Amino acid sequence: MSDPQPARPASGEAAEHHSPEPAVLDVWCELQCPDCRGSLADLNTLRARYGEALEIRIRHFPLEKHKHAHAAAQALEEAIEQGRGWPYAEAVLARAEELGARGEVVLVDVARELGLDAEEMDTALIDGRHILIVDADQAEGKAIGVAGTPTYVIGGERLDGGKSQEGLRERIEAIADRLLAR
Numbered sequence: 001m002s003d004p005q006p007a008r009p010a011s012g013e014a015a016e017h018h019s020p021e022p023a024v025l026d027v028w029c030e031l032q033c034p035d036c037r038g039s040l041a042d043l044n045t046l047r048a049r050y051g052e053a054l055e056i057r058i059r060h061f062p063l064e065k066h067k068h069a070h071a072a073a074q075a076l077e078e079a080i081e082q083g084r085g086w087p088y089a090e091a092v093l094a095r096a097e098e099l100g101a102r103g104e105v106v107l108v109d110v111a112r113e114l115g116l117d118a119e120e121m122d123t124a125l126i127d128g129r130h131i132l133i134v135d136a137d138q139a140e141g142k143a144i145g146v147a148g149t150p151t152y153v154i155g156g157e158r159l160d161g162g163k164s165q166e167g168l169r170e171r172i173e174a175i176a177d178r179l180l181a182r
Contacts, residue, residue: 022055023179025172028141028151030062031072032100037093039150039161042169046176054176058089060137061149068099068107070134075107075121077130082116155179 027043029036046054058076062069072092079088091110092099099106104125112118124130144153150161152168155175161168 022053023050023154023176024055024057025176026057026059026153028059028061028137028146028153029149030060030066030069031076031089031092032066032069032096033063033093033149034096035148035161035165036150037096039165040090040093042165042172045169046172049173050176050180053180058085059141060134061141061146061151062134062138063149066100068103071104071125072099072107073134073137074125074128074130075104075111077133078121078124079111079114079116082111082120084114084116087114088116 025046027039029039043056047056060073060076062073076085076089076092079085088110091114092107095106095110107125108118108122111121141151145158148160152159152161152172154172155178157175159168159171
């Protein structure tokens, strides 16, 4: 399984499709969002179905109502740098309520539990080395009309998952199939 990189691909390891260029699914999310946690099952299904043929990129869109979302986005960037972006995102999403209650200490605890350099994670949160990436993602999201999380963009189509995940995976699959058939 490859982890999100600077462009934050999070493609899976299962089914192989041979397409010269992968279809790209941008997932605008934040790690303190219960709706984003709810989208994990669909994202994992997509990763398993398409493997490398669908590049899933985590894009940051921290919401003001979640006090620790901006720090969590920066922590995810550090986890990506340390080679464990996707597992880190899943682990923090699973503990969204705890993050809300206990704050940034949870971000460092998760890093330690996953075998990441927790001290470096803490330093990254203090020195803000990943703020520009997070802010750039958020600005781009606002520019294309992202208003909440999760929001998906694939093949130029924006799909809002914040209200309901109902039917979204099927719509994403239909668009991905069309893009990959080219």
